Amino acid sequence: MVALMQLFSVSVAVTAASAASSLSFGPSTFTAPGAFPTSLYKSYYNDPTATSAQPQPVISDPVTHEIYPYSLTNPKKIPQSDPKDPHILPPKASESLLLQNAVNQVTSLGSNPVFANNTCARCQASLEVAKFLSLAAPSQGPEFVIFLCNEFKLSSTCNITYGPLALGSVITQVLANADVGGYDGLMLCQNFLSSSCSLPPTSPLNLTGWFAKPKPNPLPPPKTPSGERAKVLHLSDFHIDPRYATGAEANCTSGLCCRSNNFNAHSPNSSVLPAPRYGSYLCDTPFSLAAAALESIPVLAGTNGTGFAWTVFTGDLVAHDAEQQLSRDYIMYTETLLYDLFKRMLGGGPVYAALGNHDSYNQAQDATHSLGGELAEQFSWNYDHVASLWEHEGWISQSAVALARAHYAAYAVQRTDGLRIITLNTDLWYRANWFNYVNLSQIDTSGMLRFLTDELQDAEDHGERAWIVGHVLSGWDGTNALLNPTDHFYQIVDRFSPHVIANIFWGHTHEDQLSIFYSNNATNISAETALATSWIGPSITPLTNLNSGFRVYEVDTATFDIVDAHTWRSEVNSFPELDSQVQFGPTYAYEYSTRDVYGTNITWGANDPLNATWWHLVTEQMEANPDLVTTFNELQGKQSVLTPPCTGACIAAKICYMRSGSSSISVQNCARGFGSVQ
Structure with missing residues (x-):
């Protein structure tokens, strides 16, 4: 506490600008008040002066005009999903009981000697199965993504992280639209599923027609400095x-x-x-x-x-x-x-x-x-x-x-x-x-x-x-x-x-x-x-x-x-x-x-x-x-x-x-x- 008080007492006496600066800055240190500035908000869900818990202000959205409920940020009861949020799936091409067949196919790939020692190839083949399922039975996509998560040991929380109320619907959309047999699939495997896949090189650039005009030659003369400076945070x-x-x-x-x-x-x-x-x-x-x-x-x-x-x-x-x-x-x-x-x-x-x-x-x-x-x-x-x-x-x-x-x-x-x-x-x-x-x-x-x-x-x-x-x-x-x-x-x-x-x-x-x-x-x-x-x-x-x-x-x-x-x-x-x-x-x-x-x-x-x-x-x-x-x-x-x-x-x-x-x-x-x- 003595050190804090000493720091606070000298903080107002030092300037924090370099020797070359033409701007004046404030003190070199500032110690914020220990009490929370309760005047920031008109009302709170709890006592904002208490030090045993963080303030919980009542927030009103000026765009939606919604007052956000305490249940959204209650630190004692953190929600585990919000079922009211839409989790969009791609449009289906057809619907049938394809999930079990897809699971069996990927499991078979794992035991096939052609793929057993090549997890990158197995990953790409698995994505082909996943794409078909995502198109034919999109409602089964999140469940299959959970299966892939477990199969490739991506996470210890596969059901939660990749379920239909989390990333499962997103990945189902991507699989339905991506070229999983080509560059898209290789990059998906390399980045998310199998580190054994080599990172593909940067694609050759073709800048023909990209720029409206060539770079000026010579360049326009540089602007003359004003000598005046602005502070930008x-x-x-x-x-x-x-x-x-x-x-x-x-x-x-x-x-x-x-x-x-x-x-x-x-x-x-x-x-x-x-x-x-x-x-x-x-x-x-x-x-x-x-x-x-x-x-x-x-x-x-x-x-x-x-x-x-x-x-x-x-x-x-x-x-x-x-x-x-x-x-x-x-x-x-x-x-x-x-x-x-x-x-x-x-x-x-x-x-x-x-x-x-x-x-x-x-x-x-x-x-x-x-x-x-x-x-x-x-x-x-x-x-x-x-x-x-x-x-x-x-x-x-x-x-x-x-x-x-x-x-x-x-x-x-x-x-x-x-x-x-x-x-x-x-x-x-x-x-x-x-x-x-x-x-x-x-x-x-x-x-x-x-x-x-x-x-x-x-x-x-x-x-x-x-x-x-x-x-x-x-x-x-x-x-x-x-x-x-x-x-x-x-x-x-x-x-x-x-x-x-x-x-x-x-x-x-x-x-x-x-x-x-x-x-x-x-x-x-x-x-x-x-x-x-x-x-x-x-x-x-x-x-x-x-x-x-x-x-x-x-x-x-x-x-x-x-x-x-x-x-x-x-x-x-x-x-x-x-x-x-x-x-x-x-x-x-x-x-x-x-x-x-x-x-x-x-x-x-x-x-x-x-x-x-x-x-x-x-x-x-x-x-x-x-x-x-x-x-x-x-x-x-x-x-x-x-x-x-x-x-x-x-x-x-x-x-x-x-x-x-x-x-x-x-x-x-x-x-x-x-x-x-x-």
């Missing part, structure tokens, strides 16, 4: 957990911890680590931490009363609930709750948000319009809802709302200052989205990349610069996104950089990371060929083994280049000591200036941007001085006490990941296994 991966149970097991052995229904198998009758009021390393963000973070951000950034010029939110509002605990209402509740808090607690300035893979139900699933009919529109409820919320908060115009509803919640905004913000729904290249495995060999089945290209072409025609905002990163270690679409995205970045694309922003990993894009698909990696940078934002959630953090950029108001980036963090391992008192909440402290930490040995003007060239020079410094990679590794986890060291092969791998803007480049060039500090 980058928030990512909030993952608020309205079912967080204070005092529950924070060190559980499976599932999301700090939940009343999850325990430590070695101590089932008592908590090994009772869940602290403000969160823990294996848990998502409790309401108390959410409020503390949003109270801290304006103070630390020095924007009290003025707000940010704008904010980018790179996705994932919703907690990491098991599939069967999710529902449409749960997704919409979280969207309503957090967008409202962003509006009311961050001050003025629009928030430009992208959907994360957890901001959907089923989780990570988004169907492409190419499926046609009812299947094509099955996620429109979510696109309509978030678009209406963004309009309600006054962040985007009616024209952008129309784009979001038509383009999987992706939209573009032409700001009056000359910047175009383009958001993407990156579930459409995420490996965990089953719908991506239908017509996967096509360049752009969803149309998302065509939408992006058209917006960038229009920005080029109007002399605008652009920011691209999404969730699932296109590159880094190659484990998150599919090869073909991110390879194509890389070519789009090459075509429109550096004169149009100023910066790219991702989230998803919860970690502080970065990727550089080079010309000609990175066949020549150098400072001269570096084109664009993607910033991967740190998460608010501590999951997994990370500190909580956020970032503020200093942005030139004419070029929209980033001149410096400032990151703050909160030490999650200090949270347990806050439970015994109500005076002090979490402390968010200034972590580092990007320019100051990485630019010491680089000749660079004080007002020159932290662009792709600068970042490539940083990677050259890392090659010469591995200690700089050690620093990067520590900052990647927001200096969590649980971050493992990066030594040996990890050093070269981190540099390689930084130079990989697409999954295909990373898979081809980089050693695997060093991408995360979790």
